[in-house]
Amino acid sequence: EPEVTQTPSHQVTQMGQEVILRCVPISNHLYFYWYRQILGQKVEFLVSFYNNEISEKSEIFDDQFSVERPDGSNFTLKIRSTKLEDSAMYFCAGSGTENTGELFFGEGSRLTVL
Amino acid sequence: GESVGLHLPTLSVQEGDNSIINCAYSNSASDYFIWYKQESGKGPQFIIDIRSNMDKRQGQRVTVLLNKTVKHLSLQIAATQPGDSAVYFCAENTGANSKLTFGKGITLSVRP
Numbered sequence: 001e002p003e004v005t006q007t008p009s010h011q012v013t014q015m016g017q018e019v020i021l022r023c024v025p026i027s028n029h030l031y032f033y034w035y036r037q038i039l040g041q042k043v044e045f046l047v048s049f050y051n052n053e054i055s056e057k058s059e060i061f062d063d064q065f066s067v068e069r070p071d072g073s074n075f076t077l078k079i080r081s082t083k084l085e086d087s088a089m090y091f092c093a094g095s096g097t098e099n100t101g102e103l104f105f106g107e108g109s110r111l112t113v114l
Numbered sequence: 115g116e117s118v119g120l121h122l123p124t125l126s127v128q129e130g131d132n133s134i135i136n137c138a139y140s141n142s143a144s145d146y147f148i149w150y151k152q153e154s155g156k157g158p159q160f161i162i163d164i165r166s167n168m169d170k171r172q173g174q175r176v177t178v179l180l181n182k183t184v185k186h187l188s189l190q191i192a193a194t195q196p197g198d199s200a201v202y203f204c205a206e207n208t209g210a211n212s213k214l215t216f217g218k219g220i221t222l223s224v225r226p
Contacts, residue, residue: 099211
């Protein structure tokens with residue numbers, strides 16, 4: 001069964017450092033997303049991405065965040081200067097159709113900011 | 115405003131029994147709801163969805179019920195199995211771009 005792959009599984013970084021989280025979506029998906037989950041809390045939408053541009057972003061997704069799909073395969077989330085409150089599990093997801101609730105999530109990348 | 119939440123934080127059921135997980139939402143204009151399951155250490159996994167033109171939808175061992183009058187959503191799991199142990203989230207599609215708003219999770223624990 002095809003799956004969404006995320007790396008790294010866990011990253012520890014110092015506050016102020018840049019972090020790049022990587023995702024390889026399912027190959028025939030066209031719509032991509034990043035969500036995050038602070039430990040023990042709700043899953044929160046960050047951004048949706050289609051046709052090499054952001055479709056929608058939440059208020060969490062400020063200027064410190066960026067996404068790109070540089071090579072048609074990897075989908076990355078960059079946090080330019082990490083803050084303590086960025087510590088969370090970051091989930092990449094994809095879907096084959098627009099405006100669907102059926103997203104395929106990866107297993108997540110845990111980010112710990114010290 | 116957008117608010118999707120669950121009534122109870124934990125639910126413990128006997129293996130073989132039916133489970134019912136409830137969820138309330140506040141936005142009467144909401145028209146698309148989804149249930150996700152999250153096992154320990156994994157990402158959310160889609161279970162079933164329902165649009166507001168329906169009040170019931172069935173899948174394999176799962177049924178979702180939607181009561182728009184009281185803005186209530188439930189997930190019923192028949193013959194609950196140990197593999198059903200997980201955190202369950204209801205979610206609402208609040209945007210045109212699969213912007214899902216998740217509720218607080220409820221932990222389902224299945225007793226052998």
